[in-house]
Amino acid sequence: MSPSSRRRAQTSPVAALTALFVVCAAISGYATVLDDSLPTTDRDLAPATLSNVESALADDSGVVVSSRLSDALDACPDGFSCRVVVAVDGDRRAVGPAAPTDADADSTRVSVRVEPGRVGFGTLRVEVWR
Structure with missing residues (x-):
């Protein structure tokens, strides 16, 4: 070699x-x-937004105060539109524009202050879209 x-x-x-x-x-x-x-799917924003909105609407005892409903849109994610609906005892209050049919939505049962000294059970619904 x-x-x-x-x-x-x-x-x-x-x-x-x-x-x-x-x-x-x-x-x-x-x-x-x-x-x-590759195409990506949008994140599932409704559950996180629902938690943020519930925190913004609730007082220290965890009861949703419907008079704070106008502050709920501040809890929505930046760059997204939101609609927040509080329904209790046949009364339904909403804030935000009407949501399209493909909006991401989530809801939960909450305690709602109906009037001073009276709390009812209701539904808090959040719809989020771009």
Whole structure:
């Protein structure tokens, strides 16, 4: 075996690491572009928004105060439109524009202060859309 045959098919460690880095960067770049090009679904915003709205409407005892309904839209996520509805004992109060049919919605049962000293059980509904 000639002395030159021992060096054949060998490369320096720096060149091998450089090639490995280039391949990894190319795969990472491809994955990033592919991920950005695929359609994504919107996040499920209604449950989180419902929690925020309920916190904004409730007093210290956890009872929803319907007179605070105008403040409910401040609890909606930025860049989204919201409609908040409080229904209790046949009385229904809403704030916000009418929601489209494809709006993300969620509701929960809450205690609502109907008048001073009187609390009724009602429904708090939140509809969120872009």
